[in-house]
Amino acid sequence: MVDFINESKIFSILESSINPDKGEIREILAKARECKGITLEETGKLLHVEDKDLMEELFEAAKYVKDRIYGKRVVLFAPLYTGNKCVNNCLYCGFRRDNKELHRKTLELEEIVNEAKAIEKQGHKRLLLICGEHPKTDVKHFTKAMEAIYSETDIRRINIEAAPMKVEDYRELKQAGIGTYVIFQETYHRDTYKKMHPMGIKADYDWRITALDRAFEGGIDDVGVGALFGLYDYRFEVLGLLMHCMYLEERFGVGPHTISVPRLRPALGWALDEIPYPVTDEDFKKIVAIYRLSVPYTGIILSTRERAELRDELLNLGVSQISAGSKTNPGGYEEDDDQADQFEISDSRSLPKVLETICDKGYIPSFCTACYRRCRTGEHFMEYAKEGEIHEFCQPNAILTFKENLIDFGNEELREKGERIIQKALDEIENENMKAETIKKLKQIEEGMRD
Ligand code: SAM
Ligand code: SF4
Numbered sequence: 001m002v003d004f005i006n007e008s009k010i011f012s013i014l015e016s017s018i019n020p021d022k023g024e025i026r027e028i029l030a031k032a033r034e035c036k037g038i039t040l041e042e043t044g045k046l047l048h049v050e051d052k053d054l055m056e057e058l059f060e061a062a063k064y065v066k067d068r069i070y071g072k073r074v075v076l077f078a079p080l081y082t083g084n085k086c087v088n089n090c091l092y093c094g095f096r097r098d099n100k101e102l103h104r105k106t107l108e109l110e111e112i113v114n115e116a117k118a119i120e121k122q123g124h125k126r127l128l129l130i131c132g133e134h135p136k137t138d139v140k141h142f143t144k145a146m147e148a149i150y151s152e153t154d155i156r157r158i159n160i161e162a163a164p165m166k167v168e169d170y171r172e173l174k175q176a177g178i179g180t181y182v183i184f185q186e187t188y189h190r191d192t193y194k195k196m197h198p199m200g201i202k203a204d205y206d207w208r209i210t211a212l213d214r215a216f217e218g219g220i221d222d223v224g225v226g227a228l229f230g231l232y233d234y235r236f237e238v239l240g241l242l243m244h245c246m247y248l249e250e251r252f253g254v255g256p257h258t259i260s261v262p263r264l265r266p267a268l269g270w271a272l273d274e275i276p277y278p279v280t281d282e283d284f285k286k287i288v289a290i291y292r293l294s295v296p297y298t299g300i301i302l303s304t305r306e307r308a309e310l311r312d313e314l315l316n317l318g319v320s321q322i323s324a325g326s327k328t329n330p331g332g333y334e335e336d337d338d339q340a341d342q343f344e345i346s347d348s349r350s351l352p353k354v355l356e357t358i359c360d361k362g363y364i365p366s367f368c369t370a371c372y373r374r375c376r377t378g379e380h381f382m383e384y385a386k387e388g389e390i391h392e393f394c395q396p397n398a399i400l401t402f403k404e405n406l407i408d409f410g411n412e413e414l415r416e417k418g419e420r421i422i423q424k425a426l427d428e429i430e431n432e433n434m435k436a437e438t439i440k441k442l443k444q445i446e447e448g449m450r451d
Contacts (some may be wrong), residue, residue, distance in 0.1 A: 099269030170218025188240025230264030292318025352393025366398035
């Protein structure tokens with residue numbers, strides 16, 4: 001049995017951090033502002049903050065760390081569901097095997113490319129392939145999809161969120177050009193895991209939690225993790241996930257590239273009567289802020305499971321990547337079908353609308369995929385990030401890729417807001433050479449040149 005998630009240690013940290021002392025919390029926040037992370041014990045204390053003023057201070061610290069490391073950029077992507085057939089029966093998911101109401105479908109290669117083209121037409125450059133666990137959606141399904149999308153569209157980065165595989169399969173994904181491999185443990189709590197996954201391959205907690213070990217062994221060095229909030233106590237999940245990150249960093253020299261923050265949503269045909277451990281919006285904000293402080297260099301991904309207003313607020317607290325204009329049914333970009341969805345989406349704004357809001361909040365949208373294409377992945381990305389250089393590279397790249405987006409896809413209103421935010425972001429570049437180079441490239445983009 002895998003033992004790097006030490007449950008008794010998590011419970012003991014949580015017990016000893018109830019009712020934290022205000023002075024101590026402020027010391028932890030001061031340490032977190034140094035952007036070097038904090039210990040599990042310190043995280044445990046932050047997880048118990050309830051006092052309104054302290055909570056504000058916690059949010060302020062998260063905002064500070066986010067701005068210092070990531071600057072003002074927000075990276076955008078869209079999910080592409082390639083199939084909703086599944087051999088598992090996760091109680092919370094609309095794709096579960098026993099959901100007889102669901103319209104099932106696995107997209108053919110041509111349909112996948114059409115979906116990718118529809119996503120590209122919105123203005124996206126990155127996408128995330130997702131599907132249920134099924135013999136029809138094996139590793140070849142993904143490698144063929146990647147080959148076709150890379151060759152027939154202008155999508156530059158393809159990430160994949162899929163069930164655990166063997167080392168050889170991960171090697172194939174790497175060769176076919178995967179960006180980040182994402183897998184959520186769902187819950188780090190073994191007993192809850194057992195209850196929620198009663199049968200099928202997914203019932204095996206250890207096979208799932210060791211998926212990232214095999215991904216690293218297969219050569220994939222950009223991986224993403226997540227806990228599905230709502231299944232068990234969120235405080236336990238945060239510490240479990242951070243333990244997982246520490247384990248990966250120790251074993252492979254680099255932790256996860258991203259942490260996703262999925263929160264359970266009602267799904268048509270799920271097998272739950274209610275959400276077992278509901279997480280309030282206030283606690284959800286706390287979770288995002290605490291991740292930002294605990295692992296400052298790891299990207300935080302937020303999906304359209306959350307409401308528009310809350311998503312906008314979470315940008316301030318540490319989220320660095322968001323999906324937009326999403327559909328969660330296979331074929332959804334060409335034709336919507338509510339009875340094929342994985343779960344209900346809360347933010348159904350189009351990509352241009354989301355871009356406008358990002359600009360209104362003083363952030364700059366980014367469609368950049370440069371790190372991946374220049375092999376700044378895994379350990380190499382972290383070296384850059386820790387030197388503070390990601391900030392320096394990311395701001396100009398965000399400016400340039402957003403400019404391309406505005407010219408190629410923007411409407412009048414968005415262009416006006418976008419140009420203003422581009423100017424502001426340019427003014428913020430401190431390095432004069434970098435600024436001059438960015439201005440030169442902006443002109444070239446206006447004249448028709450593309451990255
Ligand atoms: N089938 C693969 C798996 O389970 O790893 C691929 C991903 S599954 C389609 C995507 C993720 O959606 C799951 O890992 C789970 O965390 C999340 N999910 C499932 N049901 C959900 C629901 N009702 N609300 C929110 N997220 C849900
Ligand atoms: Fe299948 Fe994944 Fe949904 Fe579980 S979460 S039922 S494995 S698609």
